[in-house]
Amino acid sequence: MSDIALSVRGLTKEYRILHNAEKHNRITDAVAHSVKSLIRKSEVETFKALDDVSFDVKKGEVLGIIGRNGAGKSTLLKILSRITEPTSGEVHLFGRVGSLLEVGTGFHPELTGRENIFLNGAILGMRKGEIERQFDAIVDFAEVEKFLDTPVKRYSSGMYVRLAFAVAAHLNPEILVVDEVLAVGDAQFQKKCLGKMQDVSRNEGRTVLFVSHNMAAVTALCCSCLLLRSGRSVGHGESQEVIRSYMDNGNAGIGGVFEPIMSSKNKELGFVKAFACGGEGIPASSFDVRHPIELVLHYKVFEKITGLELSARVERLDGTAVFTSMLSQGSPRDSQVRDPGLYASKLTIPGLFLMPDEYTVTIAAHVPARQFKVLDVHEQAFQFKVEETGTVFSRYGNGRSIGAVMLSAEWDTLTITDKALTWKAS
Amino acid sequence: MSEQAVPHLIIRKKSGWQALPFRELWEFRDLLNTLALRDVKLRYRQTAIGVIWVVLQPLIGAGLFSFIFGSVAKLSTGSDKVPYFAFSFAGLMCWNVFAQILQKASDSMVGNAHLVSKIYFPRMILPLATVHGVLLDFCVSGILMAVLLILYQIPIHVGALFLPVALAMAVMMALGIGLWAASLNVTFRDVKYVVPVFVNFLMWATPVAYAVSSLPITAQRVITFNPMAGVVESFRWAILGTPIANWNSVAYSALASILLFVLGAMMFQRAERKFADVI
Numbered sequence: 001m002s003d004i005a006l007s008v009r010g011l012t013k014e015y016r017i018l019h020n021a022e023k024h025n026r027i028t029d030a031v032a033h034s035v036k037s038l039i040r041k042s043e044v045e046t047f048k049a050l051d052d053v054s055f056d057v058k059k060g061e062v063l064g065i066i067g068r069n070g071a072g073k074s075t076l077l078k079i080l081s082r083i084t085e086p087t088s089g090e091v092h093l094f095g096r097v098g099s100l101l102e103v104g105t106g107f108h109p110e111l112t113g114r115e116n117i118f119l120n121g122a123i124l125g126m127r128k129g130e131i132e133r134q135f136d137a138i139v140d141f142a143e144v145e146k147f148l149d150t151p152v153k154r155y156s157s158g159m160y161v162r163l164a165f166a167v168a169a170h171l172n173p174e175i176l177v178v179d180e181v182l183a184v185g186d187a188q189f190q191k192k193c194l195g196k197m198q199d200v201s202r203n204e205g206r207t208v209l210f211v212s213h214n215m216a217a218v219t220a221l222c223c224s225c226l227l228l229r230s231g232r233s234v235g236h237g238e239s240q241e242v243i244r245s246y247m248d249n250g251n252a253g254i255g256g257v258f259e260p261i262m263s264s265k266n267k268e269l270g271f272v273k274a275f276a277c278g279g280e281g282i283p284a285s286s287f288d289v290r291h292p293i294e295l296v297l298h299y300k301v302f303e304k305i306t307g308l309e310l311s312a313r314v315e316r317l318d319g320t321a322v323f324t325s326m327l328s329q330g331s332p333r334d335s336q337v338r339d340p341g342l343y344a345s346k347l348t349i350p351g352l353f354l355m356p357d358e359y360t361v362t363i364a365a366h367v368p369a370r371q372f373k374v375l376d377v378h379e380q381a382f383q384f385k386v387e388e389t390g391t392v393f394s395r396y397g398n399g400r401s402i403g404a405v406m407l408s409a410e411w412d413t414l415t416i417t418d419k420a421l422t423w424k425a426s
Numbered sequence: 427m428s429e430q431a432v433p434h435l436i437i438r439k440k441s442g443w444q445a446l447p448f449r450e451l452w453e454f455r456d457l458l459n460t461l462a463l464r465d466v467k468l469r470y471r472q473t474a475i476g477v478i479w480v481v482l483q484p485l486i487g488a489g490l491f492s493f494i495f496g497s498v499a500k501l502s503t504g505s506d507k508v509p510y511f512a513f514s515f516a517g518l519m520c521w522n523v524f525a526q527i528l529q530k531a532s533d534s535m536v537g538n539a540h541l542v543s544k545i546y547f548p549r550m551i552l553p554l555a556t557v558h559g560v561l562l563d564f565c566v567s568g569i570l571m572a573v574l575l576i577l578y579q580i581p582i583h584v585g586a587l588f589l590p591v592a593l594a595m596a597v598m599m600a601l602g603i604g605l606w607a608a609s610l611n612v613t614f615r616d617v618k619y620v621v622p623v624f625v626n627f628l629m630w631a632t633p634v635a636y637a638v639s640s641l642p643i644t645a646q647r648v649i650t651f652n653p654m655a656g657v658v659e660s661f662r663w664a665i666l667g668t669p670i671a672n673w674n675s676v677a678y679s680a681l682a683s684i685l686l687f688v689l690g691a692m693m694f695q696r697a698e699r700k701f702a703d704v705i
Contacts, residue, residue, distance in 0.1 A: 079437060080437070081546050082546035083544070083546050085438075085439055089438070091437040091438075092433035092435075092436055093433055093435045093437065094433055094434055096434065099545070101544050101545070102544050106540070110471050119460050119464055122456050122459075122461070123547070125457075125546075128460075
């Protein structure tokens with residue numbers, strides 16, 4: 001069939017893992033290491049970021065690529081956009097590929113908006129004539145016509161992102177590869193971007209590969225999905241189904257305990273375990289709506305950290321965040337200094353707060369100081385379910401139309417007579 | 427899949443040595459020009475006297491050289507008609523092309539790491555795009571050189587036709603070493619510190635501030651091993667008509683510049699595949 005836009009066969013990408021201090025960014029290190037390895041054969045461990053992945057994408061199809069952090073999504077996109085090459089396997093592309101792995105790559109703060117449009121366009125692979133033809137459309141989309149001759153360093157961050165996306169959105173490749181770019185910008189602009197991407201595929205018949213953690217966006221945009229887990233393709237098909245299997249399975253094992261594999265990225269801190277439990281400390285996956293739920297995070301600290309911040313974001317399965325809770329909110333007196341060792345932190349969600357529904361938890365550790373640094377993060381690490389056991393809402397059916405959370409707000413009632421209306425303190 | 431569907435492109439592991447990617451470079455020529463233009467625009471933005479720096483640097487350098495070597499050491503330029511100032515200015519013009527391309531090219535990959543790890547384009551574009559700006563500077567100092575020629579009443583001779591050849595040799599040699607250094611710089615940031623030292627050392631081993639003819643015979647023999655010697659000497663001959671001690675050294679330079687360029691490009695092409703993973 002000639003309606004295939006790209007076909008991937010047996011794609012594998014291996015990285016060599018260097019242990020501890022075996023990274024040689026200095027020539028002296030490299031020399032010392034090669035001398036050492038003459039004497040003692042050093043063990044080279046390889047890590048397969050992608051492992052024998054095969055799939056086809058039809059022309060005009062919007063394929064969502066989903067999976068947890070480290071599943072190989074970004075590696076796949078990097079190979080498709082030719083930034084890095086595979087260790088083995090092949091990709092056949094039937095059309096020009098345009099990739100958008102980051103908004104505003106190559107923007108230079110000192111240059112004006114106009115100059116950056118041409119620079120960014122050229123970097124993204126547009127010819128000069130093409131950019132000139134699209135120039136007005138780009139400016140129009142970005143809504144920056146007044147500031148075209150202002151250096152972009154004076155732009156607000158919103159304007160900056162708008163301009164950057166506008167250039168990328170007017171790329172005209174047959175195959176567009178997009179990585180999580182919708183995570184930026186305000187809600188209105190995100191909507192506009194989603195609309196533009198829908199336009200690109202439906203009306204112009206172009207193929208889009210879209211990576212996102214936002215299941216709401218994936219559901220809205222993609223007709224089919226590819227699910228990756230530890231570098232392997234474990235699901236490919238109709239979006240709803242693949243998203244369900246992503247949500248149901250694999251995020252957490254039996255009893256809902258999430259136990260990530262630590263990678264070389266975890267230099268200072270790595271999560272060891274995360275789960276939800278009732279008061280007894282036993283991991284569970286479903287909870288009585290009336291009872292409090294504890295989210296427990298076990299983590300290992302490798303180097304002394306000052307100003308550690310932990311966060312847990314509770315999301316509904318469609319990707320809507322219900323709330324995010326921070327360590328510093330709950331324990332203001334915690335000095336947040338951690339010496340190396342194993343720790344457990346726990347946050348308690350009160351009973352009668354979350355609506356009966358299913359939730360996923362994204363956990364992260366970071367240092368919000370001057371140099372913002374993410375230490376470890378796991379999107380949708382584990383799940384739990386809140387069961388209806390007879391709240392006042394049980395008679396109203398689906399809780400979503402009622403709200404994301406229950407709030408036991410105070411109500412008070414008076415009889416209104418002729419006299420002045422006053423709330424008496426009771 | 428049917429047989430008639432011909433892929434636009436096949437991505438797979440590449441292996442072996444490859445020559446210059448001419449077709450790809452041509453496809454991305456707009457990017458080459460845009461990046462070069464970006465660098466030129468940025469260089470003098472927010473500087474007070476902008477383009478004057480371009481001529482001030484070689485002027486000061488030539489002034490120093492002519493004071494130390496011309497007035498103090500009283501070396502000869504090899505020609506009575508050519509004053510030491512014009513002599514060292516011409517030498518510096520040629521040397522600067524080499525030195526600046528080499529330094530900028532060797533830093534081009536790491537300096538644009540954010541592009542390399544996020545976007546695909548023939549990586550060689552980055553070092554190649556440094557050439558435009560340097561040649562622009564060269565043209566600006568060329569105007570000053572013309573003024574000097576008139577002031578000192580130095581006649582233009584047929585040898586001036588050789589000028590582009592000498593310039594091409596300098597550019598190719600700089601790119602050859604620069605490409606190699608740029609790819610090495612991705613893995614070993616030491617290169618960043620080594621290059622300036624190397625350039626400085628090489629400048630004194632190149633007849634920029636002095637003529638080969640003013641060296642003792644043994645030193646003359648040693649210096650011809652430096653491929654830049656023939657480039658600078660022939661460049662100066664083309665502009666000023668100063669004599670060349672040894673034409674063989676110019677032929678050697680020409681050969682060396684082609685060889686260095688091809689070798690550098692091949693090294694770069696081979697290392698290129700790992701850039702995004704390492705940078």
